[in-house]
Amino acid sequence: MTNQFERLQKVIAQSGLTSRRKAEQLILDGRVKVNNKIVRELGTKVTTSDEIQVDNIPIEKEKLVYYVLYKPRGYISSVKDEKDRETVIDLMDDVKERIFPIGRLDYNTSGVLLLTNDGEFAHLLMHPKHEIEKVYIVKIKGIPSKETLAQMRKGVKDEGDILRAVDYKVTSIDRKKNTMIVQIKLHEGKNRHIRRMMDQLGHPVLKLKREKYGSITVDQLQPGKYRSLSRQEVHQLTMHATNVKQ
Structure with a gap:
């Protein structure tokens, strides 16, 4: 400021x-x-x-910082964990600022995770009305029919929630192993959204990775590594959310 x-x-x-x-x-x-x-x-x-x-x-007037982490499986998307499990902050222990994750990725989910110390920026991106697109690569058990896959767009009921995908695309089918890999796009992100949705459709998730958050990817990163977001990337995310809001 x-x-x-x-x-x-x-x-x-x-x-x-x-x-x-x-x-x-x-x-x-x-x-x-x-x-x-x-x-x-x-x-x-x-x-x-x-x-x-x-x-x-x-209040501590820290410099505002923004990072993207390639979250590996086996880490909690939190600052601390009551069960004393490793968190994503443990992977970034050389960052001096008090950063926190923007939203969550499940313990066994990998991929793009944004972290910051900017509470307003985090709130902007997490608000469901702002519809930041998130892209996931999902390996599922079984080979669902076209009708079953289409149900993702319509929405699936689970525990009072309607879980839906904005879009999806089948990327590969392994008939010998009886598995399918699907690219799924979401705007919102309810707790364990994709896992719950696929469980209800009868095709449990075997592996899950968030490939993209808005325009941000982890293409140049190895699991467990991170980088600072550029000013342009922060600006793009902010403008995307703001424009949808308006």
């Missing part, structure tokens, strides 16, 4: 503390101070010279 005025909730979100929406609630609840005075107005604007506290603790 420069010396120009910014909305208070935006500054709190950019610190990585929480999302912009939750930051707004913190302000309304009287838990935010600016220059040692409680502020409850959402329209309040601040600069870098202002001291901001949440629950009497000064």
